[in-house]
Amino acid sequence: MSRTRSLIELEHLSADEIAVFLKLARRMQSGQPKPLLRGKRIALLFYEASTRTRVSFEFAAKLLGTHTSVINATASSIEKGESLVDTGKTLQALGADCIVVRHPSSGAPHVLNRNLQVPIINAGDGMHEHPSQGLLDAYTILRHKKSLKGLRITMIGDIQHSRVVRSNVHLLSKFGAQIVLCGPPELLPEHAGALAPGVKVSRHIEEATRKADVVMMLRVQKERLAGLRLDANHYIAHYQLTPERLKLAKSDAIVMHPGPMVRGMEIQSEIADGPQSVIEEQVHNGVYVRMAILSICLGVQ
Ligand code: ASP
Numbered sequence: 001m002s003r004t005r006s007l008i009e010l011e012h013l014s015a016d017e018i019a020v021f022l023k024l025a026r027r028m029q030s031g032q033p034k035p036l037l038r039g040k041r042i043a044l045l046f047y048e049a050s051t052r053t054r055v056s057f058e059f060a061a062k063l064l065g066t067h068t069s070v071i072n073a074t075a076s077s078i079e080k081g082e083s084l085v086d087t088g089k090t091l092q093a094l095g096a097d098c099i100v101v102r103h104p105s106s107g108a109p110h111v112l113n114r115n116l117q118v119p120i121i122n123a124g125d126g127m128h129e130h131p132s133q134g135l136l137d138a139y140t141i142l143r144h145k146k147s148l149k150g151l152r153i154t155m156i157g158d159i160q161h162s163r164v165v166r167s168n169v170h171l172l173s174k175f176g177a178q179i180v181l182c183g184p185p186e187l188l189p190e191h192a193g194a195l196a197p198g199v200k201v202s203r204h205i206e207e208a209t210r211k212a213d214v215v216m217m218l219r220v221q222k223e224r225l226a227g228l229r230l231d232a233n234h235y236i237a238h239y240q241l242t243p244e245r246l247k248l249a250k251s252d253a254i255v256m257h258p259g260p261m262v263r264g265m266e267i268q269s270e271i272a273d274g275p276q277s278v279i280e281e282q283v284h285n286g287v288y289v290r291m292a293i294l295s296i297c298l299g300v301q
Pocket of ligand 1 (some may be wrong): 010163221
């Protein structure tokens with residue numbers, strides 16, 4: 001058995017290290033699941049709402065033969081005031097071999113990682129990163145395009161608050177994709193262009209979608225707006241993905257969304273359910289990618 005490791009962010013992984021996750025995910029998808037992690041205990045510690053990420057980590061862990069336990073902030077001692085580190089130490093003392101954590105504060109998985117011995121997997125921390133989503137998005141793109149290099153990948157919406165954007169930008173730029181970030185000024189700071197090499201910022205959805213290979217739509221993160229008032233009608237008029245706007249992208253462009261979608265806000269149903277949408281496939285692929293993440297983090301491949 002090789003060494004265990006945590007997965008906190010994609011920013012500091014090399015393209016080669018990322019490729020190891022993608023390759024193992026392909027292997028996981030092509031064969032029958034094997035109980036590689038039989039008997040291990042995986043704790044899923046969720047301080048924020050989640051459907052896709054939580055269920056797919058749980059299914060992935062079970063397909064690998066583990067025992068899982070889901071801890072929700074509202075139904076545990078967290079409600080009684082227990083700190084993050086104390087909760088982590090409790091799970092470790094109970095025999096958890098790995099903790100998957102989602103938290104509203106950026107950096108929370110780092111704190112657990114510094115204070116515990118078991119591997120920590122970041123399932124989304126505040127506005128920082130969502131590495132398993134970044135990996136499953138790249139995996140999904142690669143099922144439709146030969147390579148990430150040179151692809152024009154446009155992300156539209158609430159760039160400012162999106163951990164999905166940060167993980168995707170870090171990953172995709174390491175593989176030579178051209179990234180265009182588009183959104184209203186209050187949700188897209190000018191400095192977003194400096195996130196990684198090859199990132200451009202655009203205020204106009206028509207300019208951003210033109211000749212795109214991938215159009216990734218994002219939800220407005222109401223829970224992180226902190227008093228910022230957004231005019232929904234203005235947003236829909238200028239930033240919603242409509243069939244007319246999608247026509248500006250390449251004819252074989254794919255449409256992605258990390259979910260949850262707010263139909264009629266950032267995306268029209270006609271597109272979400274249309275032939276270019278790979279949104280359900282992203283969800284499906286998430287299970288294989290998370291099987292790969294759990295195996296690598298627990299040192300069993
Ligand atoms: N599910 C993603 C996340 O947890 C995106 C979103 O919530 O809009 O970051």
